[in-house]
Amino acid sequence: MTKSELILRLSKKFPNLYQRDIEKIVNSILNEISSALKSGGRVELRGFGAFSIRKREARIARNPKNGKEVRIGERHAIYFRTGKELREKINK
DSSP states (O other), X not given: OOHHHHHHHHHHHOTTSOHHHHHHHHHHHHHHHHHHHHTTOOEEETTTEEEEEEEEOOEEEEOTTTOOEEEXXXXXXXXXXXXXXXXXXXXX
16 A cells, blocks of 8 residues: 555545645654654554664675675665464465
């Protein structure tokens, strides 16, 4: 599902709200999640899951095309762990 599809579904589910207002709400939520992760925090949405940042150490990898070594620098990766309720819904 894309962000525009999410906005469209929500506007159908809540016809009393304008689509532009729903778009502002969705953008606000996503911006707050991004801001929290950017500052090194953790975002937990009960029943859905938790987003956190994990540090990935620098390493040496290989280019699959030519086999040459490539240095990959240290970076931060977003990690998502599903919540119990979501996991149960998916596995039914």
